[in-house]
Amino acid sequence: MTESPTSTDETPAAKTSRLDTTDLALIAAFAALIAVCSYLAAIPMGGAGVPLTLQGFALLLTGALLGPLRGTAAVVLYLLLGVAGLPVFAGHSSGPGVFVGVTGGYLWSFPVMVLVVGLIVKYVLRTRRTNPFLVFAAGVVGVVINHIGGIIGMAIVLHVGLPEAAGFDAPYWIGDFIKAAVAAVVASQVHRAFPKLLARRA
Template structure:
């Protein structure tokens, strides 16, 4: 008796292994990355209030960065803010006061911009892995936002010192003018993100399907 086998029935072959391999980014991931990059661009135009004498306006930009990380997690949050910076670098007017181009990355705000993706990654990591099951509680997300804000402000201080030639004491003094606003923004982000995670409890458990 001759037995025949259907080659497509073998689920252990290399083709099956390839098909079952987790995708790094699904179409949903890509859509979320693009949407939050756009949200950050819109936020950079909102409430651009000059603060201090360093030419660094107070906007909702940092709130969008924190929200992106808190909602999307470390990987997608980092990619979304990285995409936002890339759009500005190639010439789209997505930065505060409708600015763009490479010159922005050498200006007084450069230190803040460079650490935006890192801040999104930090808050995303803390919310996903440290806060974990308590991510529906705004207090815990707020604490994660504070840590990310410290990272962002340290980058800003380095930028002020390097670009404007200020001493460290003066750089910290200039940066201090933005802390109250960013703390308030962090609190608002925490409330919003907690509600998002309450409504979509599996948002950070990224799907492996397209």
Template sequence: MTLDASTDATTTAPAPPRRRFTTTDLALIAAFAALISACAYIGAIPVGSAGVPITLQTFAVMLTGCLLGPARGFAAVTLYLALGAIGLPVFAEHSSGLGAFTSISAGYLISFPFAAALGGFLVKYVAGPTRKTRAVWVFCCSITASILVIHPMGIIGMALHQDVSLWTAASWDVPFWAGDLLKTAFVAIIAAEVHRAFPKLLHP
């Protein structure tokens, strides 16, 4: 009895190895977690009736996702939240601990890893290798993640914490939009230039 060569090759070929984080990936994850911490450490400005502060956290979170992609971006932001949860003062207004996840801004905090992952996914797979170097495409990817994830989760968090309607909580979220658009513009400009200089950062 003879075996067909193509059939034999197909049945005996090993499965491709699962992708794991390399040493470089881990270094980038740690570095961007530190960047988010540094941006959050800069003085926060309370705005609106709820008093939730405007910080550079969202800038750093979305920059992380748009530069590192969905998996590494999610990991970096999750590491940042873990550092704050264990007591390092890396959250807005130098706060820390698990209490931050039950505060009025908890919805925003919890949204960060998912927003970074979505923004990174859109830049990597929607903008893709050719359009990720164009700021307008990165802007669209980043603002989409912010609109779909950060703002809705932040509004829900404020509504639950203050026991108010979603409409009232949404009105508290409005003052953040102007700053969000400005920060997203900077994310787009920086990320596009970085991808132009390092084209293999997202697409090795």
């Protein structure tokens, strides 16, 4: 006599559609990584005084390693912590007012940036995500998204044209490409060591 499945049984599809404790731990850990990197090398640059940080490295690494779902969740958690008052933004700033400040455009672009990088690494690169050059290409797309958001944000807040805002943003491109290259090397090696890191989650 066979027993019917109990209500606690889960199909493989159900198991891959929800976040488990490991996923939640990774989300929290990478949110903390983004916060820590927002403090490191926070040097004001350019005419608008936007600080140069290692935040871009952490964001690109988050998307490349956690994928679109968990990566975006980590960024959203980081942003919510800042809105709640924890000084996790660049320059030890916090609160919703930062989102309408000179750096607000960059912040708004963070979830989109990480989502796109995660989608490319997981679904476009697939088994080729161990190639640092291809991961770097995905990171470049993320850098472009981040800078477009920053330029638009500065143009709105500073009441200047897009060309002038792009001039304020220009000094950060080289540094962000370097961060993308380092993140690509790290991410590709992690995927080589843990080939199933993105296998289960969206």
